[in-house]
Amino acid sequence: MPAHEMAVEIEGLTKSFGSVHALRGLDLTVPTGQVTGFLGPNGSGKSTTIRILLGLLRADGGRTTVLGGDPWTDAVRLHRSIAYVPGDVSLWPNLTGGEAIDILARLSGPLDPARRTLMLERFELDPTKKARTYSKGNRQKVALVAALASEAELLVLDEPTSGLDPLMEAAFTESILEVKAAGRSVLLSSHIFAEVERLADRVTIIREGATVEAGTIAELRHLTRSQVTVGLDGGADGLSALPGVHDLQVLDGHVSFAVDEVELPAVLAAVARLQPRSIVANPPSLEELFLRHYGDELAAVNGTDR
């Protein structure tokens, strides 16, 4: 069992490139044995954070601990226990995918040949092709197979599925769950919310280099409202008056409204008494959480657009 309670602990991390402040006091924790989702739009500082965690960039300020060590000074020791999948995977063009997998995996530690074979099958990757001929998705598979076939304690995955097709995303989900079951830790950066929602125990959302939200998925859900759509033959009498119901709209026999999380059971009970044809109550997805955080930014963009 690893000795550290937290695989990654970051507090107040700052990093500038010239006059550009990429990170402005970012906080992030990855508890040991858990999958932590790391969300943010392109350019918000996810990759910069990850590259600091790997000792590829030097932090300007803040405290960063990875597996109990300093990512910059203890890099070599730490890297024996870390597997990394970059967001944009470069490979050696004239080596085959299979060669690249072996090299990448063994650079940090031993390689489990059985898992390598299993992962190659699962991700349907032909290891005899030259990396030059691989698409972005296939290059990503190479890095994923290498990371998953290693025995690393911490997996750092930077947007690992951005080029994969959905069947591969299923294979990815399965593999990450196995990693988690083995007690290993995963930091998963993404902008595919469904993926994080499915896999992550905790989520950290960042924006412009600073953490804006962090917690378990359930904790974050409490922060917002469920959207309910009910198919009704009769009227929606009284629904709008119930506590916690907002923005009620009636359209062609469908009633839709938003409900505060705490009032949801009472409201649903009231709806059931109206004999509905259908009820859909969607818990807020991370996408909505995300839009809530970046909504003003999007509004600004759309304002110039339309």
Next chain:
Amino acid sequence: MTAVAIGTGRAVRPPVADSLAGLGPMLRLVLRRNRVRLVVWWVVLAGLFAYVGTYYTSLFTTQAALNDFAALSNTPSIKALTGLAATPNTLGGAVWTKIWMTCALSLAFGVVFLVTRSGRADEEVGRTELLRSRMLGRHAYSVASWLVDAALCVAVGAGIAVASAAVGLDPAGTGVVGSLVVGASVTGVGLMALGVGAVANQVAGTSRGANALGSAVIGAFYVLRMVGDLGDGRLTWVSPVGWAQEMQPWGANRWWPLVLLVVLAAVLLAAAARLEARRDLGAGLLPERPGPAGAPVRYASPLGLALRLQRGPVIGWSATIVLTALLFGSVVQSMTTLLSDAGSTATAIIGGTSVNALLAMLGMIIAMITTVFALQSAASLRGDEASGILEPQLAGAVSRTSWALQRLLIPVVGAAVLLLVGGAGIGVSYGAAVHDAGQAGRLALAALAYWPAVMVLVGVAVALFGWVPRLAVPLTWGVLSAMWFVVLIGDALHLPAWLLNVLPFSATPHLPLARLTWTPLVVLVLVAAGLVWTGLDRFARRDVQPG
């Protein structure tokens, strides 16, 4: 399910005229994307010729001075490096001896790189596909780039001819024939290189490969003519660069070798067009074949991996060195016969030990080729960082310093091996002619004396990598080019003697002509070590900077 060919398939081909559709817009695009490069090449090459022409005109004001210069130039070293003008004791001949080879070869390499830039390089990143998705014929982009590059060759030749005539290199009463011939001969070399580059771009599957192949062919032509010039002159005719030399401006003023060069260029371009018509967009000539499904454990160390990745270049450079060295060695004997025939005056000029002077110069050329290999290998540090492949390597359990040092073992040890092999090659081949088996060991050690000098340049490359990573690769090659430039025409640039003398290659004792002195070698090694240390120290402290 078996694949049965039905339908018309390949039977119907598009009309030929279509293959050039869109040529006009492509010419504009090639000019737009290369406008700075084209102007720089033109200004540098025509300007260089004009500068040396002007300088020599002011320097050699009497025929006696020109005669002295001609006598001093008639050495094996000059003949090997730059060739000797047909009439070295004329003003034009002096300028030709000094600068013609530099201009012609620079243009040749420049044209190869320009062809690749609009050829394989664009094809590699899918840019050609984007263009071809418009109304663009199969050959339109290539032909547009060839036309622009051919225009550069003509413009450089014209610039040189005009500069030459304006400076007044033509003797009175000959009009400007010599100036026209010298300009045309440079154009001819450029056009030949255009053909070579065009074929290389079709054959090689990557832009790196295309540049390497094209440069290697030009380099081989240079070496062939060198061997020819040192020998009885027959081999000079084997090399297209030699054809251009044999146009002999201000001498025989021959035009017909230009026809040979133009015909060769046309044949090569036609071959390139044929190849382009037959292959798929984005593909090389050979189909991709499956490779090994796994890697041996040794690839997991930076050294093991670097050995695997640089296997091709190492083999290529070794073969180049061995063949060049054997060729060199084989002409030393006939050269000395010529020298002894020439009598005591000639031998006096080069120090009386004519064989040793020649051997020392050939050893230096081996060292220069070795330097290109070593710098290419050292530049791969930055190459890995720029392409993004460094990050996953450093995410492994290896320190930055260890990674870089292991990678540097290849240029460090490789350069020593290449120098030994090259020197030994000259020795074996020369020793066979003079029945002296001891030459191999003696000349191998003589060539090894250049190892500290090569290491200083490797040190410069590493220091640049550490301190200015984004500029490291162009600056590394810039330093090497500047050094060669200074060695070749330093006197014309009015550079102080001490500066010329501290350059690594000048500071090295030129064995076996000179005596072995340890001090400069030890100093060079210390300088090299210091440069490597500062570069690696900085690399260990700085951010990794891809792209």
Next chain:
Amino acid sequence: MDPLGGGRAIGDAPPTGPAVVAESLTRTFGPVTALSQLTVEMPHGVVGLVGANGAGKSTLIKILLGLLPPTSGRAQVLGLDCATEGLAIRQVVGYMPESDCLPPDVSATELVVHLARMSGLPSAVARERTADTLRHVGLYEERYRPIGGYSTGMKQRVKLAQAIVHDPRLVLLDEPTNGLDPAGRDEMLGLIQRISTDFAISVVVTSHLLGELERISDHLVVIEDGVLQRSTSTADATQLSGVVLVEVTDGVAELAALLRAAGAQVADDGGAHTFTVELAGEWVLDAIQDGAADLGVGLVRMQRRRHHLTEIFRPEQEGAHARH
């Protein structure tokens, strides 16, 4: 409106016939078969071309553009033969490649004007159309800066703009949403939809993200390992199935048992609080509501379910992958 004058091989009459026809199309690269006996028709409108990495999508697009000769078989785009009439096809077709292929040293305006002129537009028209098109895709002041400094999203917009600048009748878009974040992806999909609806340009778009294609496509073509799996309208592919998804706050097992007892077909859905019920009749809906009320559990969701595209992607594997 038609700046191309007589250059067009086909008039501007409303599209009739299929946009793309492939007959027994086969393409091999050495030992590798990229496309095998592909026979398919794609209608006008938005066609989604679905396939895993390496399924042969890009090969098909290059054959359709006339850039790659097929090994055997034939293909037509807008009635033009791909093997012999490549130039005519490329005059009326736009193409957005997948690769990051924009030259870094020129501005978006310069590049798109140039490409427009290469499609036969006169200089003045090319400039005007470029300005319009770049504005349409949402590039403003940036369009005079070198492309090297653009973000991924901006580069994708430039690639889209150059594909439509010459007012083509069909555009082939290869993975247009690759590398974009959710907001960027939504905007790109919106742009693609408007190309079809506002400009009446037919679209063939590839993606490996099925949800996207479901949203914007009228027709779907699924290929795998170079073999056609399915060609169908999106409506047919995702038609209502006779299944209701039920989600409750608690008591899943009890409610499922109750429904089984009432004669309904109940299946595990994999979720902790969800299951599915075959919709054998209206009575099933009543039974669900009554059962939930009787057990006193909260009914969170009761939803007729459409087949998701991931399910048609490889239908035979669905059963094998179901968790029990």
